[in-house]
Every structure is written in structure tokens, then in C-alpha cells.
Amino acid sequence: MITVVITTYREPKALDICLNSAIKGQIHNNQIIVVIDGFYDLNKEVLDKYKDKINILNLPENKGMVKAMNLGHYNAKFDLVFHVQDDNVFPNKWDEKLLEHYKKGSVLTPNQIEPNPSMFPQFNIKNLGTDLDNFDLSLFWKHDELISRNEFDECGSTFPFLISKSDYLKIGGFDESYPGPWVVDWEFFMKCQMNGLKMIRTYNCHFYHFVSLGTKSPEQLEEANQKESLCHKFALYKWGSYIKHNPNNNIKYI
Numbered sequence: 189m190i191t192v193v194i195t196t197y198r199e200p201k202a203l204d205i206c207l208n209s210a211i212k213g214q215i216h217n218n219q220i221i222v223v224i225d226g227f228y229d230l231n232k233e234v235l236d237k238y239k240d241k242i243n244i245l246n247l248p249e250n251k252g253m254v255k256a257m258n259l260g261h262y263n264a265k266f267d268l269v270f271h272v273q274d275d276n277v278f279p280n281k282w283d284e285k286l287l288e289h290y291k292k293g294s295v296l297t298p299n300q301i302e303p304n305p306s307m308f309p310q311f312n313i314k315n316l317g318t319d320l321d322n323f324d325l326s327l328f329w330k331h332d333e334l335i336s337r338n339e340f341d342e343c344g345s346t347f348p349f350l351i352s353k354s355d356y357l358k359i360g361g362f363d364e365s366y367p368g369p370w371v372v373d374w375e376f377f378m379k380c381q382m383n384g385l386k387m388i389r390t391y392n393c394h395f396y397h398f399v400s401l402g403t404k405s406p407e408q409l410e411e412a413n414q415k416e417s418l419c420h421k422f423a424l425y426k427w428g429s430y431i432k433h434n435p436n437n438n439i440k441y442i
Contacts, residue, residue: 194221194260196231207222207238211238211241213278219266221243221245221264222244223257223260224247245260252364269350269351271347273348279395280329285392286393294386299394310438328396332394336391340388345381348395369419370415371423
């Protein structure tokens with residue numbers, strides 16, 4: 189069985205869809221940990237709805253996605269831990285399909301469906317909905333079934349991902365020293381590669397990704413760009429080189 193770690197912030201509608209699909213779509217009795225990164229009251233109605241089928245890790249103050257992911261991982265009771273964000277939707281039989289292609293010594297990434305063109309050429313681009321109030325789970329499941337195939341390759345290195353608890357801890361998880369959530373994921377996947385883990389992507393199931401849900405003002409976008417720049421500079425300070433991304437195979441390198 190699998191421990192699922194879902195980090196959430198201020199998107200209760202997205203969390204509702206995420207949890208509904210995870211619970212409806214699972215074959216096994218997996219552990220589902222929802223890490224509330226502040227704003228518990230905002231998410232309370234959704235959490236109460238699924239309280240008998242999830243574990244809740246409540247962070248009273250916002251600590252950031254990186255800290256939330258690490259804490260969620262530490263609380264996993266199963267060896268295989270699946271890290272998901274709240275703007276993802278689970279396909280039908282997701283756990284069975286992930287277990288089918290997971291091999292020891294690997295990090296397994298299911299492919300994604302996104303509504304808009306992506307920097308990742310492996311993604312399937314299909315607008316199955318961006319309106320959280322009217323998202324059709326059955327339509328997504330039908331599309332996933334239509335495009336899924338029993339194939340995999342070594343071009344993982346994106347969210348969501350399945351990893352063993354011990355492998356995650358051996359490489360130190362996500363570095364909480366970064367000044368924001370940017371670049372730190374590139375470093376994490378790079379460390380996985382450096383430690384000999386195979387970065388596998390499976391096409392036997394797809395997760396839907398709503399992408400950026402919160403509408404940002406020009407001022408907020410500028411602030412985010414500045415923080416992302418700081419994260420790149422921190423990586424340069426730490427590694428002596430900027431961390432780079434190969435768009436063809438998603439390899440991260442310095």
C-alpha cells in the first residue's frame with residue numbers, strides 16, 4: 189500500500205476534487221495525509237467531509253510547501269510515499285497502476301494532463317476543465333483510460349512522484365533553506381539522480397493538473413519572479429553553479 193501526502197494551502201475546492209478522486213479511485217486502503225499549511229478553518233468543511241478516510245497534519249502557521257512536504261513524509265506509515273499537490277486529480281485505479289510500474293531504486297512519476305501547452309513535452313494537453321465548481325471527474329477518467337498505455341521511459345523528474353520513504357530521507361528530502369518553493373524541486377530530482385535513482389515516467393495513468401489556480405496581480409507576479417530569481421541565486425551559492433533543466437528528458441544538472 190501507499191502513503192499519499194497532499195499539501196494544501198488556500199484552495200478548498202481543489203482539495204475537495206483531489207480527495208474525492210483519490211478515495212474513489214483507489215483499489216487498496218492507502219494512507220492519505222493532508223498537510224494543512226496554515227488556513228485550517230478555510231479548509232475545515234472539506235476536511236470534515238473526508239475525516240474518516242484521511243489523516244490530517246495541521247500546521248497552525250503557514251510554513252511553505254517545502255516544509256509541509258517534508259513533515260508529511262516523516263509521518264508516512266508505509267514505505268512507498270506519493271507526493272501530490274492539491275491541484276491534481278487522481279485517475280481511476282491510480283494506486284494499482286503506480287504499483288505496477290514502481291521498481292526498487294526508482295522515483296516513479298505518472299504522466300499528467302494539462303489544459304494548456306506545457307514546458308514538459310511528455311504531458312498530454314487537453315482542456316478537461318478549469319472551473320472547479322463544474323469539473324467532470326467521469327470525463328477525465330474516460331480520457332485517461334483512452335490515452336493510457338502500458339509504457340514507461342526514463343524522463344520523470346516532475347510532480348507528482350512516488351518514492352520510498354528511505355530513499356527520500358537518504359537524500360535529505362527537500363532543502364528547507366531555499367527562500368521559496370522554486371528550484372528546490374529541481375535540486376531534489378537532481379539529488380535523486382546523483383544517488384543513482386532511476387527517474388521513471390509511466391504512461392499507464394495520467395493525473396489531471398489544474399496548474400495555477402490563484403489569479404495573480406501584476407504586483408504578485410513580479411514578487412514571485414523576484415523570489416524565483418533568489419532561489420536560482422541560492423542554488424548558485426550552494427552548488428557553485430545554476431541548476432539546469434533538459435526539456436527533452438527532464439534531467440536536472442549543474
